Structures are given as C-alpha cells and as structure tokens.
Amino acid sequence: MASLVTLSPVRCSRLFSTISSTRRSSICFSSSSTMSTTATTTTITPAIIVGGGRVGRALQDMGDGRDVLVGRGQNVSADIDGPIFVCTRNDDLDAVLEAAPSSRWSDLVFFQNGMLDPWLESRGLGDCSQVLAYFAVSKLGEPPVDGKTDTDPDGLTAVSGKWASAVAARLHSAGLSCKVLQKEAFQKQMLEKLIWICSFMLVGARHPGATVGIVEKDYRYEAKFLIYELELAAAAERRLTFDECMEERLCAYSRAVAHFPTAVKEVTILEGWFFSLAVERIEAIQTQTCNLANEEIKFLKIE
Structure with a gap:
C-alpha cells in the first residue's frame, strides 16, 4: 500500500x-x-428517456405522458421526434450510442457528470446537448430537490445545446431552476x-x-x-x-x-x-x- x-x-x-x-x-x-439566457418555452416537448433510474424516472414524471422510457440496452426508435435524454451511468454511454440510430445522434442530451468532451469529440458528438444537473433525487420515485445554495440562491443547474430550451422548460415546470448557457459559459460551470x-x-x-x-x-x-x-x-x-x-x-x-x-x-x-x-x-x-x-x-x- x-x-x-x-x-x-x-x-x-x-x-x-x-x-x-x-x-x-x-x-x-x-x-x-457567464452570459446566460432564461428559457421562455412553456410547452413540454415529449422525449425519449434512456435509463429508468432516479433521474430518468424523475424526468418522465415531469412530462405530460407522451415520453417513451427506454431501458438500458434497448434500441432507440428513429421514428420518434424530439430530444433523447441519456440518464445512464457513464460506463453505459457506448452501449447507448450503439442502440441509437446515427440519424438521431444530434438529438442526444447527456445528463452525466464529468469530463465527457474527449468521448463526445471522438464520436463526432461535440455539439450535442449537455445538462449540468444540480438537482438531487434521493430515492426512486421521490421528487427532486433543487441545488440552490446560500451563494447561488437562483440555482446551479445549467444546460447547453440544441435541446437546451426544452430541457429548461421541463425542469421549470417541476419548480426546478435551470439556466440556458452558451457553450463556453457551460464549459466553465461543467x-x-x-x-x-x-x-x-x-x-x-x-x-x-x-x-x-x-x-x-x-x-x-x-x-x-x-x-x-x-x-x-x-x-x-x-x-x-x-x-x-x-x-x-x-x-x-x-x-x-x-x-x-x-x-x-x-x-x-x-x-x-x-x-x-x-x-x-x-x-x-x-x-x-x-x-x-x-x-x-x-x-x-x-x-
């Protein structure tokens, strides 16, 4: 040792x-x-949600019943429009990519922590949407708790990319904070x-x-x-x-x-x-x- x-x-x-x-x-x-914009969209955009864990289920509960939940290892349909929320462990990302048709890769929205950039860039996904989730879901089925602090009372969760406004609108509908950031500002917070x-x-x-x-x-x-x-x-x-x-x-x-x-x-x-x-x-x-x-x-x- x-x-x-x-x-x-x-x-x-x-x-x-x-x-x-x-x-x-x-x-x-x-x-x-640190330039940011606040999403003004109020309509919840239906999504494919990959991963039925705490975060995936919480996002589904924020929807209007039109979301499609896909388990790990299951194929992602090419016939359903909208964002694809990836709510799996980082170790499962290659399998998720294999299960999704390449025509839908631009719709992937990654909810993972960590430095994904090398992996994303190596697979041509550098412009995909990413979410920096500061909300916590303690147990499956429990409502998420927002990541507000005494130094950031407006919340810390942020999103960037093609589906940023749709993600922010969904989180706002559940009473959670979410900032829509340009890529450079998002990188700093990530x-x-x-x-x-x-x-x-x-x-x-x-x-x-x-x-x-x-x-x-x-x-x-x-x-x-x-x-x-x-x-x-x-x-x-x-x-x-x-x-x-x-x-x-x-x-x-x-x-x-x-x-x-x-x-x-x-x-x-x-x-x-x-x-x-x-x-x-x-x-x-x-x-x-x-x-x-x-x-x-x-x-x-x-x-």
Missing part, C-alpha cells in the same frame, strides 16, 4: 501562496464569460462541478465514512488546496477564466448536499482527466498542477 500523504500546514501554506499569486494574475473574474466532485470525493475517500458535509466541515483544509490546484489545471488547459470565489461556491453546495456519501467511481470520466493532465501536459501548463490530486489517487490505488 502506498504511504499516507499528509498535507502539512507548511506545505499547504506554500502551495496557497503560489496558487494565490498565480490566480491573481491569470484567473480573474470576467462577467462576459469544469467547476468536476472540480467539486474530484476534490470532495478524493478527500472523503481518504476518510472512510465521511459524507460531503463532513468533508466540508472537518476536512475543508484538505479540499481547498485540491480545489485551487485543479482550478489552475483546468484554466490552463482550456485557456479560460473562472469566476472568483470558487471555493466558497463549492463549499456552499457541499452544505446543501451534506448527506451525500463520498466515493471514487468512474475514474476515467471524473478524476482521470486531471490525472492525464499531470502526466502528459505538465510542461505545456508550465506549473506543477495536479500534484496533490495525483497523490490522493495513488494513495487510493486508483489506476
């Missing part, structure tokens, strides 16, 4: 000093980068949630039994430096600027979902993107990014 990597106050202080200096010069607030997943899940996994709320309350010192480190890596790789105060926003969301358990799953789509940056792109980024994240990954014996 790999030796335990501790985050000493001295080391964290030095890292914080370096990161803070870099952030002041290269990661500045840009109001134009990466911010990815940073939340990676930092809080990795720290929580090192402290067995820790929920998201416990990480925010008792191990925030560890999580904050992962947040800073991963923020730098994402900003450098994608050549974008994040809004200020990311740590506060992510911790606020953690308090809102404090009961969530922590676990490391689907590493390739989630933590794997940052791991590959550290391994392959250190010289290009020109800073020692992702060191703490990699130490966490190695400690947990994640490949």
